[in-house]
Amino acid sequence: MADVTYREALRRALDDELGRDESVFLMGEEIGKFEGSYKVTAGLWEKYGARRVRETPISEEGFIGAGIGAAMLGLRPVVEIMTINFILVAMDQVINHAAKIRYMFGGTVGVPMVIRAPGGAGAQLTAQHSQSLEAWFAGCPGLKVVAPATPADAYGMLKTAIRDDDPVLFCENLIMYNVTGTIPDDPEFTVPFGRAQVAREGSDLTLVAHSYTVQRALRVADRLAQDGILVEVVDLRSLRPLDMDTVAESVRKTNRALIAEEGWSTYGVGAELAARISRVCFDDLDAPVERVGSAEVPMPYAKPLELAALPLESKIEAAARSLLAECGIV
């Protein structure tokens, strides 16, 4: 067990897989000499060379498409999109092609490609660089979408993604790269898709989150614990497949559910969860499922405005308290 950053966990997973499988290669902007815009690929270009760690021009549509073509011929490209905001120029390749090819080919060809992309906000990167768009991809059949919240999951799920025979959108988070945690030394360690995790047990309220918001959720749980409120935090880990069994089990126990996410709530990830929880836990809920997300505006630059827009602990805590208040607790 080693204590590493989320960034280092990703780097190790890439190193492991590049080492164990010749068909794996990395592709993206500035991932070589520059070591990646967020340094996730540091050292890999030196170690594996320019063929296995291929730097690209600013042509996301072109190189995601190239990743698809290479994958169709049996390679396992791991494409880095500098931030998820830029994937919008390559949306057609992801949605109209990567997601549909195996089905259109009746299973005779697949697209074992991973697209790594950090999302999220909080560093004053403003409107065009602060989005969380994973819900859109999670709604597309043929794709798998995962969003690990810890270094261990980042390590284990990236390895799972690279070994998976289907296209996977692997959502990272800019703020999370420096979060530390322990990861197992076992290079064969992987974390399966479609298995949510109870990150903290509790009996009063189920707080569902993914990616960096899980960290916020845990801090909110700490605070509320000081008032004797026991929050169960469920880390979704994957959005498609979605592990509703774990979520439902928790809500059946707590009878209350709050979903927090960094994206916009309306038509967001929380909408699907609220819809399903309300349905499967119809007779268990003491109060309506509550949601918290980013303010529904393009992210502004000024720090006070950005803070006002983000789903900070304070906002999540307030939602939790008002939900519990509705139920006569606190």
Added chain:
Amino acid sequence: MADVTYREALRRALDDELGRDESVFLMGEEIGKFEGSYKVTAGLWEKYGARRVRETPISEEGFIGAGIGAAMLGLRPVVEIMTINFILVAMDQVINHAAKIRYMFGGTVGVPMVIRAPGGAGAQLTAQHSQSLEAWFAGCPGLKVVAPATPADAYGMLKTAIRDDDPVLFCENLIMYNVTGTIPDDPEFTVPFGRAQVAREGSDLTLVAHSYTVQRALRVADRLAQDGILVEVVDLRSLRPLDMDTVAESVRKTNRALIAEEGWSTYGVGAELAARISRVCFDDLDAPVERVGSAEVPMPYAKPLELAALPLESKIEAAARSLLAECGIV
């Protein structure tokens, strides 16, 4: 009052607005001599000339971007995207630019642009040409997304969209172009955004839909009426803004809600509606909100498979019946 097709209603709205406002112009592929892939712009090129009805090369990213720039300088472009599936190559222009510009500019510049795009399936157009992607745009702050279900609304809402100072995604439907209905002769007739419509009254179940699915919903209501089941059909008309008051009012009356849509249910339009209905009508619901959508696969070509994938009347009816059965009705 004239009885016209949905296609003709759109054509008249375009003709009216081109006639009344010099700053309005049309842009898109094959909208001139060719009269539009689906003939919506028939005759307008002859009438207004190549400057007002501008044909474009196959460059959606380029000409949606050009529409944005022209709108920033005060023109009112109405851009036709041949089918909504192709907007994926221009996603960045719509999401990272059109939706954000007014906010980024602090209100000093706006983007009064309309993007017209037909979606939907049912004509065996297969995986890359049969999608309903409106939920993704409806989740983006800064955009307005509407999806009229009748010729009258198509006429009135397209005029509202063109006169609106914000970017509007105007969702049409391939199958619906030949649907007929009456539209008022008054060239000043418009239909406001954010106003859902009770398309049929009923007391047993609220069936919520938008675009072509409203027509299916009405047929399902007819069938169920024969068994004495009274279905209230709510036509959303716009997805952003969303008129939840009308939906909630209906559900408070019927105590049951079913949402049908042509898109994929999971993370779809129905998710947001189910989440909100479950929340605002928490004490009114007799049973969980139910959803029906297209099968979550890329649309296959063979007719039997396409029919199996579509949210046909039979599928919606079955969902309605099982929901009512849960409540001990029928």
Added chain:
Amino acid sequence: MTIRFRHMAKADTDPAVSLDATTARRLLKQMALIRRFEERTEEQYTRARIGGYCHLAIGEEASSVGAIDALQPGDCLFASYRDHGTALAVGSPASAVMAELFGKVTGVAHGRGGSMHMLDVERRFFGGWGIVGAHLPIATGAALALEHTRQPNAVLCQFGDGAVATGSFHEALNLAAVWNLPIVFQVINNLYGMGTSVEQSSAEPELWRRAAAYRMHGERVDGNDVLAVREAVSRLLDQARSERRPALVETITYRYRGHSVADAGKAYRTKEEIDSWRERDPITRFGLFVAERGLVSHDEIETVWQEVAAEVKDAIDRALAASAPARDSLYEHLYGDPHSPEQFGRMQAGAPFGERGEGHSWPT
């Protein structure tokens, strides 16, 4: 459009270009097969046996056959949605192509693709594609895979003149050039994209000249001259295989029919124009040439036409007799990873009606 054939290969007048009887007959037969197949397809469409969009390649046979005949085992092919002839040219059975149009399980894409999405993975034909320009980056990725794994093969990527205006064209050609990939881009210039002329859609209507923007070799050939096309594409594919140099070749041809069966094709071009191209018909022209050279006799040409007519008739009969995909195959092959079923196993709870009510287990 005034066509100046900068590099027109004079294969049909130049004895230097050797041609044996077997090859001559093969090329003639493939073009005749496509012609006949498309004519019957048009008729089958009017009989409502085919749905969706349907794009015919009548008139473009030489551009398709000449180029595809230049492929060697291991090479890969990517094409646009105007692809019935493409499948026939790679050797897919006419019955399987027709079955695809009829939406039958025996179709090349198991009835899932229809007219726009023919494919034949065994023959390395990786699809007819429906989003204009989008398959260029994908084909470039196939070339990247060949290069990455040091296979001595190349990719042929065919697309229409309309695709040249797309950002995908630009990104794909630039990537292929900076990475020295073994790929030949063939723009099948039939002078129009739907109703839009090349002059309207491309600021540089001599499309082959676009190659220079990527320091890439470009050339234009008479796309109605099957030998000229074959000579150019073979040469460029060889270069791609051996020197890892990409190239752009423009083959000028014409579609007699409208853009699709839904378009009469008369609103944006004159009868004179269409007739003038019929005079340069690729099949008639090649027929005269091989007969005159004594490579294929007039009688034999007759036989060829009878053979293909019979083949297409048989294809229709088989396609009609074949069965449609079973309704319960709807969710098959959505995901391929062996763990997918267990990955999706816990996604049931609260799932929307369709995904649960019909009792589907989650898609794989």
Added chain:
Amino acid sequence: MTIRFRHMAKADTDPAVSLDATTARRLLKQMALIRRFEERTEEQYTRARIGGYCHLAIGEEASSVGAIDALQPGDCLFASYRDHGTALAVGSPASAVMAELFGKVTGVAHGRGGSMHMLDVERRFFGGWGIVGAHLPIATGAALALEHTRQPNAVLCQFGDGAVATGSFHEALNLAAVWNLPIVFQVINNLYGMGTSVEQSSAEPELWRRAAAYRMHGERVDGNDVLAVREAVSRLLDQARSERRPALVETITYRYRGHSVADAGKAYRTKEEIDSWRERDPITRFGLFVAERGLVSHDEIETVWQEVAAEVKDAIDRALAASAPARDSLYEHLYGDPHSPEQFGRMQAGAPFGERGEGHSWPT
């Protein structure tokens, strides 16, 4: 990269290019202002008064000032995220630019944009943009509007060498050319896009040659020669205004700093290379030139530097003193149509917590 200045204007040696003292001083002062402003910005960033990304244009002053000085009233300007100097060059008060960096309400974008999104609508500067290549189609649309409304003006669209690889570059230039729009595309080639050299990103590293693919005029000038840049861009803008002909001009320059304040800028280039460019410093070079010509004396040049230093100091003081946007302005200007409030009025029911719990009425 070996630069062959095909069309290099010899303005600083050629007396033919007339230059009066006022202009000389103006150009010198604008470049000096940008230099000083950027140096202080770098320092302010280290003092954590600036957040987010921060891209400095030190070394590129001539490419920016020379081009923007060629604009006439009514012309429009679009630029990339390396835009502090762009705003200063159009005449936005240094205090408003610094205030934007500090995220204050007095900023050019009201504190909503920060470093990447400067703008000044009154001065027709329509933004610094953050998605590489994406503002080219938008600028093309502005030119379309000028053409559509028959205004006698033109658009100047500046972007980096990295943008040339994007599909947007291709689609925008092709549209501008087929539609004969009044726009000048200026690629500010500073030899790198982050750590990627032009040779790595562009198959044709002589970027001005890309224009030929659109039958568009292209030329390359010394981007460190403010007069050469000004001469070329004026000429091309005139052409655009009068003849409605678009053009591509490449100005070769260099950034001394890293890509952003987060990049040391040393991993992908040598100290020698950086030094060699410092020797061609655009400001030093122009200073010597105007002094030697007796247009601006050495003392006056000193004064200029003192003036801009004072101006930037004052800008910092004012920016510091200004207040941040009010928290409750968060939802302002999301929508602008007068009916928006009523349109969104009925969207409350069941809305997520944040949108309701804080008691916001729906955003307009």
